[in-house]
Amino acid sequence: MIKKFGTAQWSGGLQDGTGTISSQSGALDALQYGFNKRFQDEPGTNPEELIGAAHAACFAMALSNIMGEDDIVPDKIDAKSTIHLDMSDGPKIVKAHIEVTIKADADESRIMDAAGKAKEGCPVSQLLDCEITMDAKVA
Template identity: 50%
Template sequence: MIKRTGNAVWSGGIKDGKGNISTQSGALDNTQYGFNTRFEDGPGTNPEELIGAAHAGCFTMALSGQLGKAGMTAEQLSTSAEVSLDKVGDGFTISAVHLTLRARIPGASQEAFEAAALEAKENCPVSKLLNAVITLDAHLEA
């Protein structure tokens, strides 16, 4: 089993508070996030773009594997994941992720390409996560 970690630290209220996000690899190191980075155009990141980047990366890597199984190798695969955050009642929900893929695969037929892309969309680990059971250990510290 492989385990990776991401961490978030937050101080203050929802609108006036600030937080930092870090990853085990150091790709993000105390990267700022807050109300202004999520709902406005402030500097920093937000959970939705991080989910989008993770999904685009996972899907694209999975597609490369599916293409390999079908005897194809991509010159280039470029994926964008648009994550929709919608206001619902007093809160928000992530309602959709739309993947847009641009691919250059010498010798690929449309049918083989579409089959590989669908298989990758259905079975990449992040696609599966978005339908997974999420568990929580919550500890209140004094």
């Protein structure tokens, strides 16, 4: 079993407090986050952005793997996952939308089939308890 971790520290109240997040690898090292960064337009990171980045990365790797099982090596996969946070009944993630452009020397239907499998099968997609949609295109 592989285990990876991230850490967070928070000080103060919800709206006036501040926090930092770090990752085991050190790629994130005491990165600032807070209420205004999450719910308003203040620059900085927030949990939804980080989930989106993790989802996009996981999806791209899963897609590469699935394509490889069909003897297709992608030249490039550009993936973006937009996380939708609904505030109407308290904050809840309700949707993750993947936009992906795939460049590979293979039949488009095979590539699109692999993308559909990756959307459902990547570990982060499986973790998310929300609707997952996708717009995929072959370049």
